[in-house]
Amino acid sequence: MLNFFIIYNNMKKHSFLNQISFFQIMKCAICKTKVQETFLKKIIGTHIKDAKGKKHTICFECQKKFPKKEDMLANMK
Numbered sequence: 001m002l003n004f005f006i007i008y009n010n011m012k013k014h015s016f017l018n019q020i021s022f023f024q025i026m027k028c029a030i031c032k033t034k035v036q037e038t039f040l041k042k043i044i045g046t047h048i049k050d051a052k053g054k055k056h057t058i059c060f061e062c063q064k065k066f067p068k069k070e071d072m073l074a075n076m077k
Ligand SMILES: [Zn+2]
Pocket: 028, 029, 030, 031, 032, 033, 058, 059, 060, 061, 062, 063
């Protein structure tokens, strides 16, 4: 699980690049609602990677509901 958090922190550091790659994937991986963006195209929520390295967008509501990344991954459909 440690690797996962290192990847997550790196993603935050390089958020500008991630915004480009996530540009078309803007639905929450858990509740499937559209993840809102600020005017700077920064999402209101977070991005996580699963065990296979696939990136997922998580909305702010689900981020509050599932504070742990493990819980987010477990609740994805
Ligand atoms: Zn959600």
